[in-house]
Amino acid sequence: MLPCCLNFLRSAAWLALPVLAGAAVVDPAVTYAWYQGGTGISVGSDGYAVSSWTNSATTGTPSLRNLTSVSGAPIRWNLLKADGSPAQVLRFNGNSDGLFAPASNFGTISGSRTIVAWIRPRETTRGFLFDSSTFASGLTRAQVNNGNWQLSTEPANGSATNAGATTGPVTTNTWQAHTFILTTGSPATFQHFINGTQAGTTVSLAQAAALSGLILGNNVAPGGGLGFEVDVAEVLVYNSALNSTDRQEVESYLTTKWSGFSDGVNNPPEPITSTSQPFASGLGGYNTFRIPAIATTNAGTMIVAADGRVSGSGDIPSNIDSVIRRSTDNGSTWGPLIVTANYGTNTSDTDSYPITGSSTARNRTSASDPALLVDRSNGRIWVFYDNGSNTSYNGYGRTIKLEMRYSDDDGLTWSARKDIEAENPNLRPKETEQFSFNGSSYTYGKGEYIVGPGSGIQIERGPRAGRLVFPVYWYRTNNSSSFIYSDDHGATWQRGGTCGTGVGEVQITELVNGDLLASMRPSGAGSGYRWFSRSSNGGTTWSAMFRFDATAAFPVPDPACQGNIFRLTTTADSDRNRLVHANCASTGSRVAMTIRTSYDEGLTWPVSRLVYGSSSAYSSLTKLSNGDVGLLYEKDNYTAIDFVRVSVPQATNQTDTLPPYTLWANTKFSSAQLMNAAISGQTADPDYEGLGNLIEHALDTRPLSATTNPITVDMESVSGTLKLRMTVPRNPAASQLSYLVEFSNNLTTGSWSSAGVVIEESTAARLVVRDGSSGQPRRFVRLRVVAP
Secondary structure, three states, X not given: OOOHHHOEOOOXXXXXXXXXXXXXXXXXXXXXXXXXXXXXXXXXXXXXXEEEEOXXXXXXXXXXXXXXXXXOOOEEEEEEOOOOOEEEEEEEEOOOOEEEEOHHHHOEEOOOEEEEEEEEEOOOOEXXXXXXXOOOOEEEEEEEEOOEEEEEEEOOOOOOOOXXXXXXXXXXXXXXXEEEXXXXXXXXXXXXXXXXXXXXXXEEEOOOOOEEXXXXXXXXXXXXXXXXXXXXXEXXXXXXXXXXXXXXXXXXXXXXXXXXXXXXXXOOOOOOOOOEEEEEOXXXXXXXXXXXXXXXXXXXXXXXXEEEEOOOOOOXXXXXXXXXXXXXXXXXXXXXXXXXXXXXXXXXXXXXXXXXXXXXXXXXXXXXXXEEEEOOOOOOEEEEEEEEEOOOOXXXXXXXXXXXXXXXXXXXXXXXXXXXXXHOOOOOOOXXXXXXXXXXEEEOOOEEEEEOOEEOEEOOOHHHOOOEEEEEEEEEOOOEEEEEEEOOOOOOOEEOOOOEXXXXXXXXXXXXXXXXXXXXXXXXXXOEEOEEEEEOOOOXXXXXXXXXXXXXXXXXXXXXXXXXXXXXXXXXXXXXXXXXXXXXXXXOOOEEEEEEEEOXXXXXXXXXXXXXXXXXXXXXXXXXXXXXXXXXXXXXXXXXXXXXXXXXXXXXXXXXXXXXXXXXXXXXXXXXXXXXXXXXXXXXXXXXXXXXXXXXXXHOOOOOOOOOOOOEEEEEEEOXXXXXXXXXXXXXXXXXXXXXXXXXXXXXXXXXXXXXXXXXXXXXXXXXXXXXXXXXXXXXEEXXXXXX
């Protein structure tokens, strides 16, 4: 056989289109479609989220065969060639990831066809390497299933998940050439070759089927969502059945081009493995759990709340209970399900809804959309939610009012409901009431007043310190985001200013200067990116809305879904200011749950970390007692709500970490102690031995147990002069601290000086110093540990 570049096509019988004399089978002119890694994979502003894969073929109308439709969040993965030069491939995550062109663009190949691919499988469970992207009678597909490769077509009345005939075992984490040849006839046949050798036997098909469009990495609906965890480097599609010679040529080309590659640098991090799953469909008999909320109590306990949707996944007015779970070990395990409002299961219950203009008791069906807030001054935990009825109101088929409950025993039991609209008559906007935002006037129309949902906050700074804030929004007519607040620890509630218009679900955080920052879901406003607004007067008025779109250095895309913003640290309790934001990092699909970090109070979001690339939606954030980020989010088409404990290095791709003292304290104190600065703070002395926690950190001693002073001092007399030698054990992890030895001749005057101190030894383990001053009748010595 001649070298690949000179191996001319011997017969044109297999090709439906005319072929120029001398055209090789590895030639764009004779391929139906050709996708080559490194030359046509387009990505978004983050550098890895794939938006399309350009077809290299030149026959027909090749541009229509570009794979420009995306499901999930496939990413571009970097490789290194043997000579060290870079290359790129496509990585699918095995969930909802897929890249496709519909039949209307790609076309339909109903005759014989061949697909050749250079791939690296990364799983053996079940998923489709390729499929028709348009459901029709037949389909052509290849998949892995229970450790084996399978070939199949789909009957006209099928669900597009037909298992098919087994050809051979799957080999993971190894690059291979796979060739799939379907030949029409009576019967039609399907063959599978791996690295040039046929896998299994030739499969006879009841129907020839068709390649109607093309999807890579997943299967077509109905029954879609069987994604394949695989890396794909190159794919060639022919509208013919390649003969043996031509097949070998293509396989030889791929092997020569791609052999010897290794994973490259600057790849996006792998998704973060979930710590636990507090809610999953079927738990406690509930069909679906939705709308996550999370908070960390004064005792370091984590409280998570959600909708327990009884018989389906629908919103209000479906039957929905409000439920919570508790964790005392930072989310590793969870206590039993606690129902805080049983409006979905208690189907005979009724309530009054004055907003309808009637005092008649109505059926109450839903307790939905929770948000959680901890009052740090007294430890009370508030849960805020929607009380929903299936009574039609203004033609919407449901009625909603706001309610709250609280717990004073760390979430074990909860109070009776507080009908805060009845208790605070002016809280809810009136339908004809006007409101202002950014200099313009608007009028509330027919609509609903709904919880944020996710998190509330307590103001910590300035004249409004102690204020409780819960985000809310007006939905239906003149959508707008706002909040309610209490200055008396929840006894009464008032309405705050409007954060934005044309937006909906909102979350709010406090900035270090006392300003507020709102993050809002796009609604009637321009879609595709998250909206923000700031207030410098406690939320009375707000700035014009702004967003970080494709023109920004660090965009914040959003597919019109709830998200969350949260204060993680300030320079008062850590080494730097950190805001954390969580949402789906996509302009159009609820996928790619991502955490972002801002170090400039939300002016930019330069660091992002993919948490889960596949189906994901609502989220809620908290700061764990040890300083980690706690993220609770919906995943896998609302079948589960996962909890993820994310360290600062994880959240920032190893570009940031918490201060050494914080990391040390996490190993010395319990969760409850970490939440109490009087015990775990740097200046505290919980064992009353005279050594503050910062010094205990410097010496790496036990802050909760008084021990023998680890500092030793001995004396020597040289020529009649007393000299002191001090030995101090030093904690290598506290290298940012400085150690200052000072002497005084008189404790009464309090005059201390390091003059004359001679350092004789300074190592990572100890510090030896000598008083080099002239002899004195008495001398006092002290050690100071100084933080930067």
